[in-house]
Every structure is written in C-alpha cells, then in structure tokens.
Amino acid sequence: MVQLLELVNRPEMLGFQADMAHTLLFTLGYNAPEDRLLPEQFVWSRQDQFEHSLRLLTNALRPWTIDLHIAQNDATVKGSGSHDKTGRHCLPNDPSGKLNIVRDSGYWMRNEKGERTRAFEHICWDGCMFSNSVMMDQRTWSNILATMIAVRQAHGWD
Numbered sequence: 001m002v003q004l005l006e007l008v009n010r011p012e013m014l015g016f017q018a019d020m021a022h023t024l025l026f027t028l029g030y031n032a033p034e035d036r037l038l039p040e041q042f043v044w045s046r047q048d049q050f051e052h053s054l055r056l057l058t059n060a061l062r063p064w065t066i067d068l069h070i071a072q073n074d075a076t077v078k079g080s081g082s083h084d085k086t087g088r089h090c091l092p093n094d095p096s097g098k099l100n101i102v103r104d105s106g107y108w109m110r111n112e113k114g115e116r117t118r119a120f121e122h123i124c125w126d127g128c129m130f131s132n133s134v135m136m137d138q139r140t141w142s143n144i145l146a147t148m149i150a151v152r153q154a155h156g157w158d
Helices: 002-008 020-028 047-064 101-109 138-155
Strands: 016-019 065-070 072-078 086-090 122-125
Touching: 002 047, 016 020, 016 047, 020 047, 020 065, 020 072, 020 086, 020 101, 047 065, 047 101, 065 101, 065 138, 101 138, 122 138
Parallel strands: 016 065, 065 122
Antiparallel strands: 072 086
C-alpha cells in the first residue's frame, strides 16, 4: 500500500482510508507474506512485538490517511485467493478481538512522538461485516458508542 501511494505521489488526490480491522492483517502478511511485520508463527502474548508492528505500519501509512475506521478484528480472514483476503470484523467487546481498540487507535491518531495530530477529518465505526440482526440490536450500538467515546476521550477528538 505504501509503495502504491508513494509511486502515485499525489497526496492531494489520493489518500488512504485506514480500517483498524483490515490493517491488522497487513502486520500478519495475509495478502502479502513478503511484507509481513510479525513472524509467521506470531504468538499473541508478545504484545511488545505486536505494538512495534502497529507503530511501523501506522508511521508509514498515517501521512496518507484521510479517515479512520475504528474497528475490531479477531485476526482471521475470509476469502480464498492470493490477494482477496479481508478481515473478519468483530464487535468491540468480542473476547476474540486482538486489538486494544482505544490504545491501538492512538497509533493512527497521534504522531511518532505521541502527539495528537487531527490529521484527518473523520473517525467512524466500521460495521460493514455484521448481519442485520446484529446491527438492529441496541446492545451493539451501546457498545460501539461507548468504544467511540473512549477513543475520543483518549485521543482528544472533541
């Protein structure tokens, strides 16, 4: 992704729409094993390695980011081809979720020094992978809104 953005080199015309659930897969190399940031047999208890990979990823893509989708992922994918695997979103309170949503959104919303950037205009929750029954459940929205408020409070988005 970074290579494409740099080759086009038109930041006023082309940007990156970051989605935390999908970019998690970049670190794991699902669609580009040669570019993986985490070891092939990554162990999730190695949070230091995981956080380091998120810093590398966001430092490279943040300058191109035009908006951010706050999301959760359980580090699994759907899709079967070599380059069409996409993240399996899960709800913010799913115990299988691999992201610490509030902390990990900060890698996108703050610069390398940890300073708030407000570099993009929008943050939103990405619920595109959920069934209608899940989306019609009030608990879903209560959990999503609580997560979004926590992200806003943690990173000065008010």
